[in-house]
Amino acid sequence: MPARSRTITSAVAVAATAVVLAGCGNSPDSGQAPAAGNDVQLVAEGKLTTCTHLPYEPFQFNDGGKIVGFDVELVDLVATKLGVTQEIIDTPFEGIQSGEDLNIGKCDVAAAAMTINDVRKQNFDFSEPYFDATQALLVKSSAGITATDAATAAQALAGKRVGVQSSTTGQEWAQENLPNSELVVFEDLGLLTTAAQTDQVDAAINDNGPLLDFAKKNPEMAVTAEFDTDEQYGIGVKKGNTAVLQAVNEAIATARTDGTYDKIYEKWFGKAPGA
């Protein structure tokens, strides 16, 4: 091939690159949407976008084509306050708890039954606590595995396969307190509870809320221990986004005083808070 035709090849390549790049440049820019409220900036116009990780019954789960749950109704209150509707995005939990989803503007708030802790506080800002939780132990009722605290749990679960959920405080707790157990990490709560139900693991460690709910709906399973880890859930907001954070805090405070909080709590947990 003569040299000139090679230069032509290059010219075609450059031209085509330019076309492709120009095409990319025209892609819709959905960032920097205008403000919805006073000084509240939302990532998508007219919507309060929530990042969560499904399923986490009864906090958020897909119920026949609709995402419902305790967290969903709580954030709905925030959306109503801002005069917008809530849109829920289901995304892997690592992105939520690392703060990256909030940083890149995927969502305005992260509501995923998420425990407030120091590591997460460095990644994003938390609202005031809205729910008390502890770690709990889910086993087959027939297995007879019980414990009263971390030490007895370590004994009872020594040499056993214990399931945990990726990036959760339950995983951390198990890593610290169950040195002699084989930890199996699952991507979401559904896979974790199914694994415990089908004997792929001997026990599962997760927050008490969803495990108690699961045991209630599946009589062959039981929550035989809760470990008083004194955890509190908070709603995540991008660092420095005080306008949204304030709206979330005000919505929670109002709900607590006007009885809406108690009503929602009873709806999803079947009892009054603290009862």
Next chain:
Amino acid sequence: MALTRRQRARLGRGVQYAIAVAVVLLVALTADWATIGRAFFDLEVAASQFPGVIVIALRNTIVFTALGFVVALALGLVLALMRLSSVRIYRLVAGAYVEFFRGLPALLIVIAIGFGVPLAFGTILDRTVAITLALGIVGSAYIAETVRAGIQSVPRGQVEAARSLGMSPLRTMVFIVIPQAFRIVLPPLTNELILLTKDSSLAFLLGTTLEQQELAQFGRSALNQFRSLTPILVVGLCYLIITIPLSYLARRLERKYGSAGMPKGAEV
């Protein structure tokens, strides 16, 4: 043992059949069919998947794949031409690109684009744009190599004939070489489309609303909701609805244009 060659062949085949039958029997006898039936063939759960699995999940899978493939094809063509360029820097850049993206799992590329592009440019990518870009990059590295091989396999005589008829090098490339190359690479490109269809399942990493779920995530979500494996079977069948016609098409094209790539009877 004095066996004739024919007897030995027959004996060998007999042993193969025996092993196959033994494996099938072993699986059939040890599997818990009642449980499998309940888990995978729950008709009630299967029925509840419709019409969502078609109008939402299958549709999204097809849209993501088609958009990704268009980007992959455009980028792949550019990269192929760069690899064949006389300009050294183009060859190096294209070579590095292909080696880099062909060597990474698609999962990493989707995460890197989903988080990296918004962080770097301070703008949120629309989800469809992000998955299109990721699939485009994954596919382009493979397509570049396929197209390059296709261009190189167009006989030199074609270029010489075009040039001697007075066509410019650019016209020769665009109207003589590339059309023939594309006919040659159609079957492997169809295979690439099948691979991209399956890679589109990684869209879940970018976060989705319920309306944005593609097949794999739709199935996983239903698996959690119903605690039944039937949705996995349903979405699996949906993937086959896409991929089996495509691989049939690839075989047809291959037969039509011959394994050497040239149309039957064409003078080389």
